Amino acid sequence: MLRQMKFLIIMILMITQIKTKTKPKPQSIPINNLISIDYKTWQPKDFHKEWIRDSLQPGIPQIPWTINWEYQPLNHRIAGITRHIDTRYILIDLNPLYAYECDHVFMHELIHAQQIIRGDLVQEGDIWYWKGEVVDWSISWANRPWEIDAEERAKSFINSRK
Numbered sequence: 663m664l665r666q667m668k669f670l671i672i673m674i675l676m677i678t679q680i681k682t683k684t685k686p687k688p689q690s691i692p693i694n695n696l697i698s699i700d701y702k703t704w705q706p707k708d709f710h711k712e713w714i715r716d717s718l719q720p721g722i723p724q725i726p727w728t729i730n731w732e733y734q735p736l737n738h739r740i741a742g743i744t745r746h747i748d749t750r751y752i753l754i755d756l757n758p759l760y761a762y763e764c765d766h767v768f769m770h771e772l773i774h775a776q777q778i779i780r781g782d783l784v785q786e787g788d789i790w791y792w793k794g795e796v797v798d799w800s801i802s803w804a805n806r807p808w809e810i811d812a813e814e815r816a817k818s819f820i821n822s823r824k
Contacts, residue, residue, distance in 0.1 A: 704764045706731070709823050710772065718776055725750055729775060731768065733758045741767045744774035746785065752778060770816040774808070783808050 719726045727750045734755040736743065741760040747753045754771040756764060777783035782793050790797035792808050803809055 704761060706768060707765060707823075709819075710765075710768060713769070713772060713819070718772070718779060727752060727775075727779060729754070729772070731756060731771075742771040744771045744778065746778050766816055766820050769819055770812045773812040773815050777808055777811070 714729055718729060729752050731754040734743075734757065736755060736757040736759075738757075738759055741757050741763070743755045745753050745755070752775045754768065754775065756767060756771070760767050774783065784791045790799075792806075797806075
C-alpha cells in the first residue's frame with residue numbers, strides 16, 4: 663500500500679511538471695514595441711496652427727472654439743476621429759499607428775472640425791446629417807461626401823506646404 667501511494671505521488675508530480683513545461687507563461691507586449699516610430703514627438707506644425715486660427719476661429723467678439731488633440735488606440739483601419747465633445751469644444755483622436763502621416767491625418771481631421779463648426783456635419787443624438795441630409799452609413803468611407811471633402815482639401819493643403 664505504501665509502495666502504491668509513493669508511486670501515485672511520483673506520477674502526480676511528473677504530470678504537473680509536464681503540464682507546466684508544455685504551457686509557457688503568456689507574455690504581454692507593450693504597444694510601444696509594436697510601433698516603430700516615436701509618435702509622441704509629433705506636434706502640429708505652424709501651418710496647422712495658422713489654419714486653426716484663420717479657418718476655425720471666429721472673429722472677435724465671438725467666443726473661440728477649443729480644439730484639442732491626443733493619441734488614442736483606435737481600430738487599425740482608423741487614422742483619426744473628430745468629436746464634438748461639448749459647446750465650442752472639439753477633440754481630435756489620432757491613431758499612433760499612423761504616426762508617419764500625422765501631418766495629413768491631423769489636417770483631414772481639422773477639416774472635419776471645420777465641417778462641424780460650419781454646421782455642415784451635425785450630430786443630433788444618434789442621427790448624423792451632412793448638409794441637412796440624413797447620413798447613410800452604408801456608403802463606403804471613400805464615397806462619403808464629408809470624407810471626400812476632407813480628404814481632397816487635406817491633400818491639397820499639405821501638398822501646397824511641401
